[in-house]
Amino acid sequence: MLVIRRRSGESVFLGEDIEVEILDIESSQVKLGIRAPREVVILRKEVRWTELANRGAARSDLPERLDGLVRGLR
Amino acid sequence: MRGRFRNSRKSFQLQVKANSAEEKEAVTTLDTASFGTISYRDEEAIHFPLGLPGFEEERRFITIDLSSLQPLIVLQSLNRPDLFFLTLPVEDIDARYDLKLLEEYRQVIGARGILPRLVVLAIVSVPETGPPTANLLGPVVIHSAHRLGVQAIRDDSRYSVAHPLALQGGL
Numbered sequence: 001m002l003v004i005r006r007r008s009g010e011s012v013f014l015g016e017d018i019e020v021e022i023l024d025i026e027s028s029q030v031k032l033g034i035r036a037p038r039e040v041v042i043l044r045k046e047v048r049w050t051e052l053a054n055r056g057a058a059r060s061d062l063p064e065r066l067d068g069l070v071r072g073l074r
Numbered sequence: 075m076r077g078r079f080r081n082s083r084k085s086f087q088l089q090v091k092a093n094s095a096e097e098k099e100a101v102t103t104l105d106t107a108s109f110g111t112i113s114y115r116d117e118e119a120i121h122f123p124l125g126l127p128g129f130e131e132e133r134r135f136i137t138i139d140l141s142s143l144q145p146l147i148v149l150q151s152l153n154r155p156d157l158f159f160l161t162l163p164v165e166d167i168d169a170r171y172d173l174k175l176l177e178e179y180r181q182v183i184g185a186r187g188i189l190p191r192l193v194v195l196a197i198v199s200v201p202e203t204g205p206p207t208a209n210l211l212g213p214v215v216i217h218s219a220h221r222l223g224v225q226a227i228r229d230d231s232r233y234s235v236a237h238p239l240a241l242q243g244g245l
Binding site: 044046047048049050051052053054055056057058059060061062063065066068069070071072073074 | 129145166
């Protein structure tokens with residue numbers, strides 16, 4: 001991981017086309033501005049986690065362990 | 075927006091109505107692989123303007139509450155008969171679940187001011203091995219009256235994306 005310090009108003013470039021700017025720094029929160037081409041997907045980490053969880057949770061049939069699961073939940 | 079909500083099991087009942095001369099509602103059928111042929115009225119469909127993360131194209135779902143699966147609720151895609159998610163009402167996992175609905179999600183489902191009656195479901199993952207888990211970080215939130223839904227992902231670390239489910243007697 002590259003660790004870099006920036007102050008409010010300063011920027012970092014990722015590759016040729018992505019710029020991350022520190023817009024504001026508060027005591028517990030940083031406001032970032034991100035300039036990137038449309039095709040670059042920018043996601044909060046929690047949204048990416050949910051994306052992965054959804055892909056794992058999506059089903060086309062009921063689980064084999066369904067009876068045990070249902071009994072265990074009741 | 076934080077708030078209390080109450081899931082009512084009545085909200086999930088999929089009303090299967092026999093055809094009758096008096097009933098002129100538009101009923102659609104869907105041949106699902108796991109639940110047979112289901113019939114639903116168009117008003118029962120829930121519209122997800124953003125889809126779900128990872129499934130952004132899936133915009134229409136219905137909830138199915140089968141007594142054989144309770145307390146699990148099925149979130150069935152109306153677009154793909156072979157796609158569904160198993161879910162649990164969040165209060166069945168954590169009786170004191172504190173919903174955090176960010177403004178961007180509140181707008182998607184049209185929830186303004188005092189929190190309206192919302193259905194809040196956690197998507198359950200049942201892996202081949204290992205314990206089943208529930209996503210309490212990003213629950214599916216449904217505005218029943220508006221028939222709108224969204225997966226509202228928190229921006230804090232209070233709840234887990236893979237909360238292990240406590241099962242009586244193990245699995």
